[in-house]
Amino acid sequence: MRILVLSVSLVLAACASAPSAPVGQGEHSHDVSTEGIAPAWDAARIDPILARTQRLHLAADLSALTPGEQTAVRELIAAGERMHLLYIEQRHPAGRAAAAYLEAHPELRGERDLFRLSAGPIVTTLDNTREPFLTVARETPARNIYPAGVTRETMDAFIAANPARRATLLDDRTVVVDATDENRAHALMVLDHHPVLDTLHPGLRARLQSEQTYLALPYSVAYAHDILFISARLNAAADAVEAGDAAFARYLRLRARDLLADDYEGGDAAWVTGDFTGNLNAQIGAYETYDDAMYGVKTFFSLSLLVRDRARSAELQEALGDIQRVEDALPYTSDREVRSDIPVGVYNIVADFGQARGTNTATILPNEAYLARQYGRTILMRGNILLNEELFEETHRAFAAAVIDAQGDDLTPEGGFYRTLWHEIGHYLGVDQTADGRDLDAALEDTADLLEEMKADLVSLTSARILNQRGRISDAQLRGIYASGIRRVLQKNRPRREQPYQTMQLIQWNWYLEHGALRFENGRLRIDYRRYPDAVTGLLREVLAIQRAGDRARANAFVERWTQWRPDLHEVIATRMRESERNRFTIVTYQALDGPAQSPQ
Ligand SMILES: [Zn+2]
Numbered sequence: 397m398r399i400l401v402l403s404v405s406l407v408l409a410a411c412a413s414a415p416s417a418p419v420g421q422g423e424h425s426h427d428v429s430t431e432g433i434a435p436a437w438d439a440a441r442i443d444p445i446l447a448r449t450q451r452l453h454l455a456a457d458l459s460a461l462t463p464g465e466q467t468a469v470r471e472l473i474a475a476g477e478r479m480h481l482l483y484i485e486q487r488h489p490a491g492r493a494a495a496a497y498l499e500a501h502p503e504l505r506g507e508r509d510l511f512r513l514s515a516g517p518i519v520t521t522l523d524n525t526r527e528p529f530l531t532v533a534r535e536t537p538a539r540n541i542y543p544a545g546v547t548r549e550t551m552d553a554f555i556a557a558n559p560a561r562r563a564t565l566l567d568d569r570t571v572v573v574d575a576t577d578e579n580r581a582h583a584l585m586v587l588d589h590h591p592v593l594d595t596l597h598p599g600l601r602a603r604l605q606s607e608q609t610y611l612a613l614p615y616s617v618a619y620a621h622d623i624l625f626i627s628a629r630l631n632a633a634a635d636a637v638e639a640g641d642a643a644f645a646r647y648l649r650l651r652a653r654d655l656l657a658d659d660y661e662g663g664d665a666a667w668v669t670g671d672f673t674g675n676l677n678a679q680i681g682a683y684e685t686y687d688d689a690m691y692g693v694k695t696f697f698s699l700s701l702l703v704r705d706r707a708r709s710a711e712l713q714e715a716l717g718d719i720q721r722v723e724d725a726l727p728y729t730s731d732r733e734v735r736s737d738i739p740v741g742v743y744n745i746v747a748d749f750g751q752a753r754g755t756n757t758a759t760i761l762p763n764e765a766y767l768a769r770q771y772g773r774t775i776l777m778r779g780n781i782l783l784n785e786e787l788f789e790e791t792h793r794a795f796a797a798a799v800i801d802a803q804g805d806d807l808t809p810e811g812g813f814y815r816t817l818w819h820e821i822g823h824y825l826g827v828d829q830t831a832d833g834r835d836l837d838a839a840l841e842d843t844a845d846l847l848e849e850m851k852a853d854l855v856s857l858t859s860a861r862i863l864n865q866r867g868r869i870s871d872a873q874l875r876g877i878y879a880s881g882i883r884r885v886l887q888k889n890r891p892r893r894e895q896p897y898q899t900m901q902l903i904q905w906n907w908y909l910e911h912g913a914l915r916f917e918n919g920r921l922r923i924d925y926r927r928y929p930d931a932v933t934g935l936l937r938e939v940l941a942i943q944r945a946g947d948r949a950r951a952n953a954f955v956e957r958w959t960q961w962r963p964d965l966h967e968v969i970a971t972r973m974r975e976s977e978r979n980r981f982t983i984v985t986y987q988a989l990d991g992p993a994q995s996p997q
Contacts (some may be wrong), residue, residue, distance in 0.1 A: 404790040430497035433490065435507055437529045438612045442506040444522060449513060450979040452755070452787070454780050455987035456744040467636035468648075469701065469746060472678055473989060475629035476699035476749035477610050479680075483495050483750030484516050485619070486571075487687055489540045490532040497530070515753065522980065524889075537689040543610065548690050562738050564603065564612035568695045569658040569682055572620040575611045577615055580604060585621045591894055593617055596657040598950060605894045614658040615682060619991045627652040630680065638818065639823050641674030646951050651680050664762045668771045677702045677743060677776065683761055684751050698752035701988075702743035705831050707740040712777075712817065716740070718866055722859045724824045727937035728944065730827075738824055740775035740817075747986040755982050757782050757812075760820050765835050775820045782813045790979055795883040796971050797976035800920045807883055811876025814869070815856050815884070822855030823848065826936075830946030839946030842894075843955060847943055854936035861929050875925060881932075882914070882923055888973045890961045903958040905966070907935045919968050 461469065484491035494517040498508050510519050510529050514775045517530040526535050538546050551572075557560050565572055573579045583604050587594040593616055594601060604611060616623045630652035634645040647670050651663035660681055679702075682695035717737050748754070759776040762768060781787065788809045796804035830839045837844045860877040863869045869877075885905040891898030908914040913931035915922045942951050961967070985993065 397764060406909040418707070425604060428493045428496045429918075430500065432531060433494055433503060434498040434531045435529070436531045437507075439506065440798065442529065444508060445513075445519065445981065446506060446509055448522065448977075448979055449509070449876055449981040449983055450786060450790070452784065452984045453987070453993035454745050454747075454984060455993070456746045456780060458746065458988070461703070462640050462674070464614060464636045464638075464640050465674060465676055468633040468676060469988065471629045471633035471636065472676075472680075472701050473635075473747055474701070475626045475680070476701060476747060477989075478626050478629075478700045479677060479697045480749040480809075482619055486541055486694075486696050487539050487671055488516045488518060488532065488535065489531055490530075493539065494530050494532060507982060513981055515750070517627045518605045520662065520981075527745050535609070537661075539687065539689065540571075541688065541694045543574045546550065546572075546690075551690070553871050558609075560611070561607070561612075565610060566693050567612060567614075568685065568693055569615045570612040571615065572610050572612055573608060573618075575609050578833060579611055583611060583617055585616050585754075590620055590624065592656055593620060596653075616656050616658050623655050627655050633700075637676070640983075641672055641676070643670040646670065646672055648678075648680075649686060657774065659761065660968055661767060664767050665838075668762070668774045671703045672704075675704050675706075677704060677741065679752060679759055679761065679776065683763060687751065696751040698748070698750035700748050700752045701746040701748055702776060702778075705744055706740040708777075708779060712740055712742060715868060716821070718859075718863060718868065719821065719825070721866070722855070723861050725862055726826050726855065726940065728827065728940040732843070734825060735772065738821060739772065740777065740821065744780040745778055745986070747989040748984070754813070754984060755781050755784075755787060757816050757823070758820050760823055765837065768988060773823070777813075777817055777820070779813075782816055783809050785809075787982075788812070790977070791883060793978070794886070794888070794973040796922055797877070797972040798886050799882070800917065801920050803879070803923055806875055807878035807921070808876035810873065811878075811880040814860065814873070815877045815880040818856035818859040819852045819964050821859070822852035825855050826851050827940050827943040831944050832946065834946050836943055836946065840943070840948050840951050843948060843951040846896040846900045846955065847951060849897055850903065851936065851939050851943065853881070853884065853900070853904065854932050854939065857929075857932045858936065861932075871904060878925055879887045879929055881928075882921075884910070886921075886969060888968070888970050888977070890966070890970070891959075892953075893959075899955065899959060904935065906958045906960060909965075912933075916965050919972070921969060 458466070458469070481492060481495060484495055487496070494511065498511050502508070507529060511517065513519065517528050517532045518526050518535045519529050519926060523528055528534060536544070537548065538544060542551065555565060555627070564570060584601065587601055597614055599619070600614065600617070617915070630648045634648035638645040643666070647663060647666040650666050654663040655659045658991070679700040680700065682697045684698065685692050685695055686695045688694040716738060719734055719738070721738050723732060757778055758779070760773050762773065791812070792807055795807045827836070828889060829835060834849065840847060857878065860869065860874055864871065864874040885901040885908070887898055887902055887905070891902050905914070909916065909930050909933060911931035912927040913924055915924060938954065942954060
């Protein structure tokens with residue numbers, strides 16, 4: 397199995413295609429020193445993790461692609477492989493060296509599998525701790541996007557004393573480095589060698605010349621060599637699809653420029669509002685902040701290459717005709733008019749890179765409120781994950797262990813698919829700012845995400861009820877969606893407060909218990925489908941009211957009230973679910989990237 401993404405020919409191509417090449421922060425992969433890197437674990441530590449790891453091979457059907465699209469796929473995979481390395485570099489100072497080391501050691505199969513699983517040299521163990529399996533430093537909250545050794549306290553103190561520096565230091569697309577002479581000289585040299593970056597970042601040169609203590613380097617400057625390579629691949633892909641899908645080509649060209657400017661507005665606008673007529677779509681760039689353990693503001697690189705499922709996408713567009721009815725049925729007072737031309741499509745994954753790699757079921761982007769308000773958001777449903785048999789079997793085992801025998805088969809893959817679909821659309825509906833006009837993020841801070849995700853879950857279940865009333869889905873389909881709504885909220889472990897998804901799921905679990913949608917019987921749960929719709933409406937009413945009030949204290953009190961975890965109830969169910977578990981982790985491989993599936997060793 398080909399595990400690592402960087403081949404020798406790719407490195408040569410990169411060097412040949414880049415303009416005069418300055419040395420950047422680890423941007424010359426072939427120059428990365430792997431000295432001092434060696435295996436840190438024996439088989440006794442590696443094997444138990446791999447024994448709980450399933451392998452998922454995605455082989456999207458590419459037979460409908462035009463020759464131009466096939467060329468674009470090759471170019472975008474080359475861009476994705478480079479972005480994957482950038483992601484590895486962002487997450488750990490020795491990440492890229494570790495990748496190069498394992499590339500040179502094909503015999504270290506276990507380590508290579510762990511690296512593939514973890515996108516780096518730090519793995520999550522079965523005890524939910526994070527450990528290095530190679531001889532590299534432990535993970536720190538600074539990752540490799542703030543200076544090594546910096547803590548939140550030191551950074552907070554610096555920003556408090558230098559408030560004018562906040563915007564660039566906490567920008568979502570800058571790397572913070574120490575303001576050493578070497579770092580300063582290097583960044584200025586990058587601007588000298590690549591005037592395009594100088595031009596696209598007005599004021600940057602002066603900042604780099606004068607600022608003390610820390611420097612905030614735009615990603616395109618910090619990773620210049622890689623970003624220029626990726627940008628060139630996107631332009632080449634655009635050329636290949638120009639004749640058949642001009643709107644997609646325009647998006648790719650704008651994104652190629654966005655990456656050089658570290659400003660995605662142009663590409664995002666073209667992406668969200670563009671009428672792509674071909675078979676391809678792609679999420680490209682640094683969007684999600686989950687990997688920034690210090691401030692949760694720095695975005696990490698990803699690329700998802702997707703092929704459209706035309707039949708399911710068309711079916712979906714039709715269902716959106718009912719979206720205003722769903723909005724009008726939500727339990728709050730509003731005369732909000734929602735657009736029915738939401739750009740939503742069903743896709744199969746050709747290959748995922750960087751932060752996007754894994755078993756994500758759907759994407760909704762961009763995140764920035766001002767962009768979403770101006771252009772909307774695009775929703776990409778990932779069909780070959782949502783409807784994947786192996787993944788469904790694992791989630792079904794947990795559900796069947798938690799509920800009474802008679803309800804074990806209420807869960808269906810299709811139910812999960814539609815519940816997830818309407819969850820994403822749910823982000824478009826309901827309260828989108830506080831009554832006094834503030835952004836929900838600003839008003840509710842660390843509770844904003846939790847409430848927004850819970851709202852989307854509950855809007856999804858409300859939509860299912862309305863689609864059923866309208867005759868668009870059958871009673872059996874509705875039951876599958878409702879069962880999926882219950883599966884979603886059951887937890888295998890007591891959530892920590894900083895885990896927004898798990899916390900809001902526990903809130904729902906407790907709410908359903910108290911409002912009779914769930915009953916605890918002889919160590920199992922019974923779903924009362926009759927009382928379920930009212931329980932959903934009641935909780936959604938609370939959530940929308942808290943969002944509208946924008947009151948952080950009230951939000952926190954609500955979370956506190958609904959997150960109890962009883963050893964004689966939650967823990968009983970959680971234990972049953974844990975005991976049903978065969979796989980904890982998943983290694984995903986892709987036909988277009990890794991070749992045909994390998995039979996298990
Ligand atoms: Zn969501």
